[in-house]
Amino acid sequence: MSEPHMDTPEELDRMNARPIDEPAPTGADQILDQGVRDPDALLEVDHVTLRFGGVVALNDVSFSLRKGEIFGLIGPNGAGKTTCFNAMTGVYRPTSGAIRFQGQSIVGKKKHEITRGGIARTFQNVRLFPEMTALENVMVGADAHHKTSVISALFRLPRHWQEERSGRERSLELLEFVGIRRRAGDVSRNLSYGEQRRLEIARALATNPTLLCLDEPAAGFNPAEKAELLELIRRIRDTGVTVLLIEHDMRLVMGVTDRIVVLEFGKKIAEGTPAEVRDNPAVIAAYLGVPTDAA
Amino acid sequence: MSDTAVATEKPKTSFRGSGGVRGWFGRQPGWVRAVVALAAAALAFLLPYVGDIPLIGPQLITEGIDWPSALFNMSYYVLLALGLNVVVGYAGLLDLGYVGFFAVGAYGTAILTSKDSVLYSHTGWAWLAAVPVALAATMLAGLILGWPTLRLRGDYLAIVTLGFAEIIRIVATNTQTFRGDRGFTGIPHPPGTWNGKVIFGVTDAIPYFWLGLVVIIAVIFGVRNLDRSRVGRSWLAIREDEEAAEIMGVRTTKFKLWAFSIGAFIGGLGGVLFAGEQGFINSSTFVLQFSILVLAGVVMGGSGNMAGAILGGALISYIPDRLRGISVGGTDLYEYRFAMFGVVIIIIMILRPQGLIPSRRRAMELKDRAKEVAPL
Numbered sequence: 019m020s021e022p023h024m025d026t027p028e029e030l031d032r033m034n035a036r037p038i039d040e041p042a043p044t045g046a047d048q049i050l051d052q053g054v055r056d057p058d059a060l061l062e063v064d065h066v067t068l069r070f071g072g073v074v075a076l077n078d079v080s081f082s083l084r085k086g087e088i089f090g091l092i093g094p095n096g097a098g099k100t101t102c103f104n105a106m107t108g109v110y111r112p113t114s115g116a117i118r119f120q121g122q123s124i125v126g127k128k129k130h131e132i133t134r135g136g137i138a139r140t141f142q143n144v145r146l147f148p149e150m151t152a153l154e155n156v157m158v159g160a161d162a163h164h165k166t167s168v169i170s171a172l173f174r175l176p177r178h179w180q181e182e183r184s185g186r187e188r189s190l191e192l193l194e195f196v197g198i199r200r201r202a203g204d205v206s207r208n209l210s211y212g213e214q215r216r217l218e219i220a221r222a223l224a225t226n227p228t229l230l231c232l233d234e235p236a237a238g239f240n241p242a243e244k245a246e247l248l249e250l251i252r253r254i255r256d257t258g259v260t261v262l263l264i265e266h267d268m269r270l271v272m273g274v275t276d277r278i279v280v281l282e283f284g285k286k287i288a289e290g291t292p293a294e295v296r297d298n299p300a301v302i303a304a305y306l307g308v309p310t311d312a313a
Numbered sequence: 314m315s316d317t318a319v320a321t322e323k324p325k326t327s328f329r330g331s332g333g334v335r336g337w338f339g340r341q342p343g344w345v346r347a348v349v350a351l352a353a354a355a356l357a358f359l360l361p362y363v364g365d366i367p368l369i370g371p372q373l374i375t376e377g378i379d380w381p382s383a384l385f386n387m388s389y390y391v392l393l394a395l396g397l398n399v400v401v402g403y404a405g406l407l408d409l410g411y412v413g414f415f416a417v418g419a420y421g422t423a424i425l426t427s428k429d430s431v432l433y434s435h436t437g438w439a440w441l442a443a444v445p446v447a448l449a450a451t452m453l454a455g456l457i458l459g460w461p462t463l464r465l466r467g468d469y470l471a472i473v474t475l476g477f478a479e480i481i482r483i484v485a486t487n488t489q490t491f492r493g494d495r496g497f498t499g500i501p502h503p504p505g506t507w508n509g510k511v512i513f514g515v516t517d518a519i520p521y522f523w524l525g526l527v528v529i530i531a532v533i534f535g536v537r538n539l540d541r542s543r544v545g546r547s548w549l550a551i552r553e554d555e556e557a558a559e560i561m562g563v564r565t566t567k568f569k570l571w572a573f574s575i576g577a578f579i580g581g582l583g584g585v586l587f588a589g590e591q592g593f594i595n596s597s598t599f600v601l602q603f604s605i606l607v608l609a610g611v612v613m614g615g616s617g618n619m620a621g622a623i624l625g626g627a628l629i630s631y632i633p634d635r636l637r638g639i640s641v642g643g644t645d646l647y648e649y650r651f652a653m654f655g656v657v658i659i660i661i662m663i664l665r666p667q668g669l670i671p672s673r674r675r676a677m678e679l680k681d682r683a684k685e686v687a688p689l
Contacts, residue, residue: 107560108560109556109560128559129556129559129560130559130560130561130562130563130564130565133559133560133561133562134562138561139560141557145554145556145557146554146557147549147550147553147554147557147558148553148677148678148681149549149553149673149674149675149677149678150546150549150550150553150674154546154549157546158546158547158550158558158561158562158563159561159562161543161546161547161562161563162561162562162563163562164543166542166543166544168539168544168571168575171538171539171542171543171544171545172535172538172539173538174538178542178543181543182542182543185543205674205677207677207681221561222561225561225562
């Protein structure tokens with residue numbers, strides 16, 4: 019079996035984190051606490067705390083995403099960005115707090131249910147199916163909404179043919195969309211690093227998400243590739259998909275996002291437009307390493 | 314595996330562009346492939362007469378044993394290898410207790426048909442009537458094994474499945490109902506007459522072999538259809554990265570359970586055929602060694618590839634048999650068959666770790682893993 023490609027301590031701690039009890043009841047007081055609830059909210063992270071044993075990876079974090087925006091989640095290394103992300107996609111279960119997507123709680127839902135519900139993601143370290151072709155990788159994503167049963171696949175019933183054809187067409191369109199259509203028939207391990215990152219995005223888009231979460235999609239990219247990626251992210255938003263972008267490269271995020279939340283040591287330290295966040299002393303301190311109390 | 318997905322998009326893909334027999338085969342138009350496959354099937358039906366070929370024929374078959382019976386044995390080993398290949402090769406779930414399903418299929422048939430069965434007064438069915446019930450029971454057994462082991466992988470799963478097969482064997486050995494070593498006698502043969510004669514008799518094993526072959530061909534078609542569909546993609550995704558697969562919307566639980574129960578079903582098919590041919594089964598047939606042997610066949614042939622599984626399954630039955638009657642310095646090699654068989658497997662695994670007819674994907678996975686161990 020392939021090893022999970024995440025930070026090992028996180029992986030280990032996840033085992034500890036999972037069984038930890040039910041989410042705390044979210045009463046009206048908590049909602050008041052957050053101010054007026056955003057009626058346009060697509061995804062609400064509501065006072066989420068996540069502990070791994072003694073380590074508090076997320077401490078009472080709240081923010082919400084609006085439909086159709088590009089939302090940045092930034093912070094220095096180890097700030098809890100990926101942890102937050104994993105909580106939103108069902109990989110971790112918050113110790114307390116609620117996460118609502120389109121008004122419905124997604125805490126405790128299975129990962130594949132969350133995906134079919136409309137949240138798709140990519141991984142910080144590329145996690146494609148290495149021996150499948152690029153097209154097959156995307157088709158796995160497209161299969162998320164397919165209903166071909168084992169019986170109809172076994173006997174090649176009409177549904178099988180119909181879904182294979184439509185899934186394949188859609189997958190090829192998506193490969194075209196991210197710009198790697200000519201690699202459709204190549205096994206994904208033979209793709210270049212940049213192509214693999216694009217393929218991951220295409221695979222995530224194939225699940226027909228309302229919200230696409232990109233975990234450091236520009237990691238390891240040169241400036242030209244970063245520019246192309248930003249252009250791709252904008253095009254994705256223009257198709258009506260809300261995008262959540264995790265990055266620690268502030269400059270990159272500033273250029274593309276509508277709103278940003280900044281995390282440090284598992285706490286939210288700032289929220290606002292790129293301009294607001296850029297001038298926030300706490301954020302500057304976090305990035306330059308000045309102790310927050312001195313700032 | 315990949316042909317459906319990429320065939321029409323690009324004439325030269327990574328799978329078809331390669332040389333060798335399979336590269337050639339993959340590039341042929343559909344009708345050529347169909348003709349070749351039909352010819353191969355026709356030749357397989359003629360296998361009982363291979364001994365009549367001058368010169369090479371007598372070398373292939375084993376002196377002193379009934380060649381058609383040996384062929385029938387091969388056919389159920391091939392079935393088991395095909396079934397185990399679904400579980401191990403496609404879904405990547407290491408199952409060391411596969412004989413358990415073979416046993417459930419065989420015992421299911423025996424219990425419903427044999428006059429020794431406690432149910433005989435109620436049932437005493439014909440073989441054909443017992444088959445669907447026995448197969449349903451094996452699929453259920455697959456689910457029963459699959460459900461609690463869903464969270465397990467690799468070595469841990471292997472140990473649990475091993476225990477599962479042992480439980481079945483020990484229950485069969487120690488309970489009155491399953492009659493232990495005494496076993497069940499008088500299990501009816503498959504039905505059918507030809508020119509007033511019974512097709513499936515006791516003397517001629519050729520019809521059993523042909524029956525086995527028909528079942529094998531049906532299984533090949535079924536598994537191939539599954540492999541080239543959403544189901545096969547899901548299995549492959551689970552094998553390559555289970556968590557990523559689930560995050561991409563694959564219902565991992567469902568497809569793993571399907572892999573188990575389809576594998577069990579095919580193993581059960583082997584079991585009902587076995588019971589129908591032998592007419593007698595007892596608990597000493599279903600030993601652990603059997604599971605290991607079938608797994609060895611799948612790995613030796615090429616895990617994840619049906620042609621490999623078929624070859625491997627046939628060889629694990631053929632090689633020990635073929636050693637019979639060859640005597641070196643006064644000792645019959647048959648007595649050392651498992652030792653020699655072990656040596657053969659070791660040699661094959663050293664020279665061709667990906668198997669005799671490897672799955673290309675599996676071969677690449679293996680290469681990747683080797684690189685991880687010893688980075689250049």
